[in-house]
Amino acid sequence: MASISAAFKKKSTWGTILLATAVSVTGCSTKNETSATNGASAPASTAPASTAAGTNSPQASAQPQEGMYPIANADKPITLKVWTAADPILKYFKNYGEVLAFQEMEKATGVKIEWIHPSAGQLQEPFNLMIASRDLPDVILYPWGNSQFLAGGADKYVKDGVIIPLNEYMKNAPDYAKVLESYPEIKKRVTNDQGEMDYISLMQPDLTMRTYNGFMIRQDWLDKAGMPMPRSTDDLYKTLKAFQDKDVNGNGKKDEYISATGMDKGILGIEKLLYPFGATAGNDAFIQRDGKVVYSPADPAFKEGVAYLNKLYKEGLLDPEYMLNDNTKLQQKYTNGTVSASYSSAGRVASWAPGIQAADANAALAPIPSLTGPDGKGYWFEGNTANITNPGVSLAITTANKHPAETMAWWNWVFTQAGKMAFNYGKEGVTYEMVDGKPKFTDMITKDPQGRTQNEMLTLTAPAAGLPTLNDLEATKLQKSEVEWKAFQTWGDNMPDNSGIMSPVTFNEQEMDVMTAKKPAIDDYQKQMLDKFITGRVSLDKWETEFVPQLKKLGIDEVTAAYQSALERYNQR
Amino acid sequence: MRALRKHKYIYLMMLPVMVYFIVFYYVPMAGLALAFKDYTLKYGLIGNLFETPFVGFKHFEAFFSSVAFKQVLTNTILLSLYGIIFSFPAPIILALLLNELRVKWFKNTVQSITYMPHFISLVVISGIIIDLTSLNGLINTIIGALGGQKITFLLEPAYFRTIFVASEVWQQVGWSSIIYLAAIAGIDSEMYEAAVMDGAGRWRKIVSITLPSLLPTIMVLLILRIGQMLNIGVEKIILLYQPMTYETADVISSYVFRQGILNLQISYTTAVGLFNSAINFALLVCANWLSKKNDAEQLVVRRTIRNGCETFARRYRF
Numbered sequence: 038m039a040s041i042s043a044a045f046k047k048k049s050t051w052g053t054i055l056l057a058t059a060v061s062v063t064g065c066s067t068k069n070e071t072s073a074t075n076g077a078s079a080p081a082s083t084a085p086a087s088t089a090a091g092t093n094s095p096q097a098s099a100q101p102q103e104g105m106y107p108i109a110n111a112d113k114p115i116t117l118k119v120w121t122a123a124d125p126i127l128k129y130f131k132n133y134g135e136v137l138a139f140q141e142m143e144k145a146t147g148v149k150i151e152w153i154h155p156s157a158g159q160l161q162e163p164f165n166l167m168i169a170s171r172d173l174p175d176v177i178l179y180p181w182g183n184s185q186f187l188a189g190g191a192d193k194y195v196k197d198g199v200i201i202p203l204n205e206y207m208k209n210a211p212d213y214a215k216v217l218e219s220y221p222e223i224k225k226r227v228t229n230d231q232g233e234m235d236y237i238s239l240m241q242p243d244l245t246m247r248t249y250n251g252f253m254i255r256q257d258w259l260d261k262a263g264m265p266m267p268r269s270t271d272d273l274y275k276t277l278k279a280f281q282d283k284d285v286n287g288n289g290k291k292d293e294y295i296s297a298t299g300m301d302k303g304i305l306g307i308e309k310l311l312y313p314f315g316a317t318a319g320n321d322a323f324i325q326r327d328g329k330v331v332y333s334p335a336d337p338a339f340k341e342g343v344a345y346l347n348k349l350y351k352e353g354l355l356d357p358e359y360m361l362n363d364n365t366k367l368q369q370k371y372t373n374g375t376v377s378a379s380y381s382s383a384g385r386v387a388s389w390a391p392g393i394q395a396a397d398a399n400a401a402l403a404p405i406p407s408l409t410g411p412d413g414k415g416y417w418f419e420g421n422t423a424n425i426t427n428p429g430v431s432l433a434i435t436t437a438n439k440h441p442a443e444t445m446a447w448w449n450w451v452f453t454q455a456g457k458m459a460f461n462y463g464k465e466g467v468t469y470e471m472v473d474g475k476p477k478f479t480d481m482i483t484k485d486p487q488g489r490t491q492n493e494m495l496t497l498t499a500p501a502a503g504l505p506t507l508n509d510l511e512a513t514k515l516q517k518s519e520v521e522w523k524a525f526q527t528w529g530d531n532m533p534d535n536s537g538i539m540s541p542v543t544f545n546e547q548e549m550d551v552m553t554a555k556k557p558a559i560d561d562y563q564k565q566m567l568d569k570f571i572t573g574r575v576s577l578d579k580w581e582t583e584f585v586p587q588l589k590k591l592g593i594d595e596v597t598a599a600y601q602s603a604l605e606r607y608n609q610r
Numbered sequence: 611m612r613a614l615r616k617h618k619y620i621y622l623m624m625l626p627v628m629v630y631f632i633v634f635y636y637v638p639m640a641g642l643a644l645a646f647k648d649y650t651l652k653y654g655l656i657g658n659l660f661e662t663p664f665v666g667f668k669h670f671e672a673f674f675s676s677v678a679f680k681q682v683l684t685n686t687i688l689l690s691l692y693g694i695i696f697s698f699p700a701p702i703i704l705a706l707l708l709n710e711l712r713v714k715w716f717k718n719t720v721q722s723i724t725y726m727p728h729f730i731s732l733v734v735i736s737g738i739i740i741d742l743t744s745l746n747g748l749i750n751t752i753i754g755a756l757g758g759q760k761i762t763f764l765l766e767p768a769y770f771r772t773i774f775v776a777s778e779v780w781q782q783v784g785w786s787s788i789i790y791l792a793a794i795a796g797i798d799s800e801m802y803e804a805a806v807m808d809g810a811g812r813w814r815k816i817v818s819i820t821l822p823s824l825l826p827t828i829m830v831l832l833i834l835r836i837g838q839m840l841n842i843g844v845e846k847i848i849l850l851y852q853p854m855t856y857e858t859a860d861v862i863s864s865y866v867f868r869q870g871i872l873n874l875q876i877s878y879t880t881a882v883g884l885f886n887s888a889i890n891f892a893l894l895v896c897a898n899w900l901s902k903k904n905d906a907e908q909l910v911v912r913r914t915i916r917n918g919c920e921t922f923a924r925r926y927r928f
Contacts, residue, residue, distance in 0.1 A: 161872060162871055162872065165871055165872070165874050166871065168651055168874070169649075169651070169655070169874065169876055170654065170655055171651075171653070171654030171655065171657070188873055188874050193651075194651065196652075197650050197651035197652040198651070198652040199651050199652075299852050299853075300852075300853060301852065301853070302852065357745060357762055357765075358744060358745055358762055358764075358765065360765060360852045360853070360854055361740060361744070361764055361765070361852065553873075553875065554672075557868075557869055557873045557875065558676060558677060558678065561678070561853075561856070561868070562677070564853040565853040565854060565856050565857070567853070568765075568852070568853050568854040569854060572765065572854070574854070591677065
């Protein structure tokens with residue numbers, strides 16, 4: 038009978054329940070803080086200038102001029118609600134309002150921002166919930182140009198009255214307009230078939246600075262095994278074999294694997310390993326070849342690539358549990374010495390190394406320049422490398438915004454000289470000093486007492502690379518650590534054929550209907566089968582007899598046709 | 611009416627509960643209308659109810675004819691059946707076993723340990739499961755030490771249901787056994803004394819006294835459980851499954867999550883969700899009808915609950 042007393046008398050148990058409830062309640066609430074602490078004094082200090090700005094209201098000014106700021110002051114306050122993911126800063130800050138560049142921006146423009154950030158690691162889910170419930174902020178930063186994140190593309194969201202075209206307000210953003218004039222390719226990419234510009238995107242005009250992804254490998258193991266840097270998929274196979282035969286991690290087991298993350302669990306997915314074969318998979322596996330749209334999983338190159346991965350899997354060279362990895366798990370496996378190579382990013386080459394070195398002092402990570410496939414050529418399907426505009430980071434104004442003109446003028450500040458300096462370098466005298474007319478980062482950035490990397494410090498003060506800005510090669514180089522910049526260069530200089538990347542097309546209504554009706558089931562099926570083919574649960578002989586016919590049954594031909602007509606329209610722009 | 615006036619404070623106390631149910635259970639039901647409409651982002655939730663055209667059973671037809679239909683329905687039914695077969699009796703057995711323990715500290719310890727997992731966050735539980743079942747995890751290490759072939763458990767569709775149900779039992783067994791222990795406490799101790807006089811051993815007492823006395827409680831809980839049959843712990847499924855195990859792991863709710871939240875097919879998934887609820891509702895009606903059929907049993911149920919409460923109150927001087 039004491040058992041009941043155990044259940045009901047235990048105060049600590051009830052305390053646990055209360056605690057759990059409290060945690061779950063706070064866990065659900067979104068971070069929603071105004072940047073009042075830093076912004077309160079800003080309008081007052083800039084008040085004298087506002088009289089001059091009053092005559093130069095943003096609506097009237099068509100020419101780039103510093104005089105257009107501030108656009109808001111104590112008499113005419115403007116507060117914008119801005120929704121954006123802010124993963125890199127959430128570890129240290131409550132919101133972007135604590136980032137130096139945004140503080141400078143608020144001082145200069147007078148516009149106050151109420152930041153709304155989804156929890157770290159979440160993007161699509163909170164975005165979809167927000168849109169579906171129509172609880173719209175004024176500005177949304179989201180991958181507006183990336184159909185993987187946005188069923189139907191930005192177009193559909195304009196039609197559905199979620200965001201507004203920016204054309205009308207271009208006159209309020211003279212500096213941004215000037216950027217578009219000097220880069221016609223950018224303009225083509227951010228303009229849709231109807232001539233509307235729906236969003237402002239991150240712009241990276243130089244190939245090197247947008248090639249931040251590629252394969253990486255343990256350089257110290259290459260040295261230990263006496264193998265050269267692999268340059269083809271055959272080399273890679275031999276290298277992986279040598280790693281295991283020579284037991285480079287020295288634990289007596291054959292557990293030096295090439296790995297990846299599960300397709301829905303992380304961003305370093307297995308489908309990237311198909312690139313050298315001219316194939317890809319996942320949510321958006323459409324590629325173009327000589328003006329024709331090809332659905333890669335239904336293409337023979339895909340079969341060839343999967344056969345290769347299946348060989349790696351069968352021979353125990355591919356991590357047998359890659360599907361369960363998320364980004365953190367993959368990093369752990371690098372650290373405990375069971376992963377030798379994977380798809381990666383420049384940032385990870387730099388930031389994962391210290392952790393691995395803590396476990397193994399000799400460890401070193403190196404970027405693999407590029408891999409050629411069996412046809413002697415290599416291919417690459419990472420959208421950002423072809424995209425002078427990075428669709429992953431873009432800004433759109435919602436229909437709920439009462440100050441669209443001022444909002445454009447507000448973001449235009451990023452493209453002014455002062456804005457460029459603030460977002461690329463921070464604040465003079467604090468984060469950088471001018472030495473011989475060139476900015477040089479101070480110790481605050483380069484030698485953080487808490488041991489944070491230069492990259493991390495810049496993300497917290499001058500985050501140009503993560504926002505819809507115009508990136509500058511000199512600044513990018515200065516911002517990156519040596520290791521990281523070397524990865525950028527290695528991958529950029531050796532870029533394989535990336536002409537197969539799908540152009541940023543927009544769909545019309547009929548095409549859209551086909552997409553929403555057919556594509557989810559196709560994606561679902563294809564992802565299930567990819568892992569089954571690789572692991573050999575389903576024999577690759579079934580690729581012709583079962584897989585492709587099933588794709589056709591699910592309507593792949595209609596979806597491909599929709600892409601084809603959209604691509605033709607894009608090419609005629 | 612007189613009763614209302616007489617017990618007005620009691621009714622007043624009920625008011626917040628009714629408001630809660632109306633706001634959180636009845637008002638959202640209006641959203642079910644979306645299953646018969648074509649949701650567009652233009653109008654928001656409320657607007658869509660009035661502005662968008664009525665499309666009839668279009669979304670239901672699309673679901674019934676989709677490739678996913680057979681798979682998610684089979685998985686949902688099988689996982690709930692396994693849940694009832696395995697995780698329903700487990701707490702009863704645990705309660706019976708605990709009741710037989712005579713060493714107080716040991717009993718308390720066992721009880722605390724068994725209901726501890728109930729308080730661990732699901733995300734952590736899933737992390738533990740993933741680590742336990744991984745190639746270098748505890749289970750595979752044991753298999754390896756015994757000379758067996760290591761198994762990538764979470765990648766094999768054949769193991770998913772076992773892992774899911776087994777972890778469910780582990781997580782809930784202690785917590786769910788509390789109500790049975792309370793019912794056991796309500797059994798008249800004179801019956802046991804009389805049985806001892808007649809020379810009954812422990813086993814006899816369990817079979818002839820404890821179990822029959824527990825039966826009404828078991829029936830009530832079983833009926834409640836059947837009404838919830840198709841509501842499976844979808845969060846855990848989403849944390850544990852991946853494309854390779856969809857064929858045994860993907861249930862209606864996880865399918866709704868993928869297509870609705872991730873692909874924004876609001877109307878379609880509302881239809882799928884409504885289908886799920888309709889089955890649940892039908893099951894509940896059946897279960898309720900079954901329970902009403904046996905009025906005598908209802909009396910027993912009421913008596914047992916009352917006895918239990920009284921014993922409880924006496925013991926703790928309420």
